[in-house]
Amino acid sequence: MSEAQVDNGVNVEALLDARKALTAAPEAAQFKWRAACEWKNGTHSHSTVESFFGLGEEQHRSTKFNFDADHPEVFASEDLGATPVEYVLVGLASCLTAGVAAVAQHRKIQLRSVTATIEGGMDIQGILGIDSDVRNGFDGIKVSYKIDADASPQDIDALVAQSQKRSAVYDIVTNPTNVTVEVN
Amino acid sequence: MSRCLAERSIDHVLLERGEVANSWRTERWDSLRLLTPNWQSRLPGYGYQGDDPDGYRTMPEVIDFIGQYARVISAPVRTSTTVTSVRNADKGYLVATDQGDWRCRTVVLATGACNVPQVPAVADAVPAGIDMFTPMEYRNPAQIADGGVLVVGASATGTQIADEIHRAGRPVTLAVGEHIRAPRVYRGRDLEWWMDAAGVLDERYDEVEDITRARRVPSLQLAGSRGRATLDLNALTAMGVRLVGRLAGISNGKAQFSGSLRNQCALSDLKMNRLLDAIDEWATENGLDGEIEPAQRHEPTKVEDSPPLGLDLIGEGIRTIIWATGFRPDYSWVEVPVLDRKGQLRHDGGVVESPGMYVMGLQFLRRRKSALIDGAGDDARDLSAHLASYLDG
Incomplete structure (x- = not known):
């Protein structure tokens, strides 16, 4: 199988370029990952993930990701999330x-x-x-x-x-x- | 390098802070033997002449060997001369020593890769009452208090010291991070013979895919013993040494170990098997199958189901910690701007960024064997040629 056909949907070139760029500018490699969490009721909470900091500036996504967390019914909870x-x-x-x-x-x-x-x-x-x-x-x-x-x-x-x-x-x-x- | 410079009639002097082979005299533990077999220490115009080519030199034998070579080639050595700084000067360098200054057009840094033991910052959190040794301070088990010993690091140094101390009746716990397992003898021949014959040791720095990574690879887990025994983690576990993960922290007197031990061992087994695959392939291509012992694979490294993640150092009887966590070169005396932000020399195969400055003896400097005694010759031939043309230019 020829090398050109290997495609796992990963842009390795971009990752290697980023590695090269960040080796030269290590301060841009400083990232902050974030999530926000709000209590709903009982053991149920709702969390969101949206912005993060990296490459020297605030980064915003086009989508806000939502996560519900709860406990299962065997713990007398409502099981509204993982x-x-x-x-x-x-x-x-x-x-x-x-x-x-x-x-x-x-x-x-x-x-x-x-x-x-x-x-x-x-x-x-x-x-x-x-x-x-x-x-x-x-x-x-x-x-x-x-x-x-x-x-x-x-x-x-x-x-x-x-x-x-x-x-x-x-x-x-x-x-x-x-x-x-x-x-x- | 001195021999190669002399061949080219280039005036030079060797500055040595102590006596010839100083670090071998003063910075090694008593029982250490060279990790490469006697036949393999080939210097330009000089090699092993004894009757035990497959043996491994003791430290006194290494000191004799290097001292003999210095005499044979009439190396112009100034002993007891400590270099205090190297600075740029008009058309070259000013080398200041405690015995006066030298001016030179070119300078070769041949101080090696292992000047300072690298002790992790977590050492500051070790509780009082526990003795600590670096491999440069360790000499023999008589220094070690009765009681348990935590050896941190499982490359060639850590495994050998763990072996010696455990045999001397101080139970050893070995904290294992990245390491490379290797059998001492494979199919009846020394692993170094295979790597030499198959050209692995001659691989060049400008031909490997990622030289930065290749230079960071830890030393092979080899030991030079009279019985040519393999000293891998399975050998240590069989003796009763307890394996734990990489030392990740010390908090309130409790050492914390990484849960990555299984993967560290899996990575190491896979690397070893890739090397053995390459050796087998080379043996087949060169018609050795049938003449020598058949190929074999070693049992995977045994890791207990749930290796301990924590150790109450005082409570569980640890009296001593050995930091076998590697070494780094000391360039504090190099006052020429040639260091990167991590304190490493910027060089291209030993040709340092500052014109007329060279370095030797670093891991994978020009070839995989560059840090071996056996690697000095080829590197010196290349670099002395570069140096000569620099002087001519």
Whole structure:
């Protein structure tokens, strides 16, 4: 298969150009990602994502993205949206999957299908305050990929490994981050 | 470089802060052996003459080897002469030392890539009562207090020190970030033999896809031991060393480890297998199949199901931390504007941006082998040619 035919819909040239430009002007690489959240009722909240800061200026999208979060009925909630922890899983799976596509394009591997399932284990004795030895968060996360591509199993393993190495959400989930919460 | 300059009858002097082979005399731990086999240290007009070509030099043997070479080539070395600064001067450079100043038209920085141990900022948060050593301070296990040891870093240095300390009865926890696994011997031959024969070590800096990345690749997880044993993470786990993820932080006396250990090991196994695939392919092309041991693949690196993410350092008996987190060159004495914002020299294959200035001995300077003793010869031949034409021009 010739290289020109590989198209995963990722503009690798643009990404490589951006990398080159930002190497020369590292201050433009400073981004701020944002979301706004409003309490509705009970455990239901509504969040929006619109602007961000990057390349030295405010960036606006043409669309405002909306996210409802709630808890399921087994927690006596109304189940009006995914739980916040499920948003974390969505974030990790979509970040790794975008990475698979980008790395595949860069390595000239044509993808036909990529699907992932992701599962996070949690002992809710932590969040319910039953056992202080149990942490609130996941005790582990498992991601399983099914990938159909013009590549050897080893090359596909390497795609998935490299995607983890370059993933922002993977880094956020696997390493500690300082969090400051204030009330204005 | 001195030998190549002498061949071209270019007057020069070598300034050495201590004695010949100073860093090998003063900055290495006692049991260290060279990571490359004896036969592989080939210097212009000089090579190994002993009866153990496949062995690995001890530090006294390395010191002898370099000292012998300096005598054989009559290198004009000024020992006990510390360079304090290099500055631009009329038609060249002014090199200030504690033994007087030198003026020269050209200068070669041959101080190496490993002058200063890189200790991460998180070291500031280590609780009082825990001893810390860099690999330059570490000599042998007798320095290490009884109790647990956290070795941070799993490249060649970290794995060797972890091995030695654990054997000496101080239980080791090894924090593993990016590393490159490599078998010492493959299909009956030293891995360095394969990389040399297949031309991997001769790959040029202007032929690899991403030289910045190639220069950042960590050292192969090799050790030079009498038994030519492979010292990978599986060997360490089998001895009882506990693996944890990259050290991500220390908060209230508790070390936090990244949850990325599984992927770090997967990346490393994949890299090793790609290298072995290339070796097998080369062996087939060169008719070695059938003559030598068959190809084999090693068991994947074993990682426990849920490696610990935290360690209460004092509470769990850690008495010592070893920072095997790499080294960087020291250019604090270079007062010529040739450093980038990360403090690295701006150079093209050893030709520094400032005319008449050269550098040697850095990772992948001109070839993959540039940082090896065996890489100095080819680089010196190239750079001395450039230097000579600069002087003529």
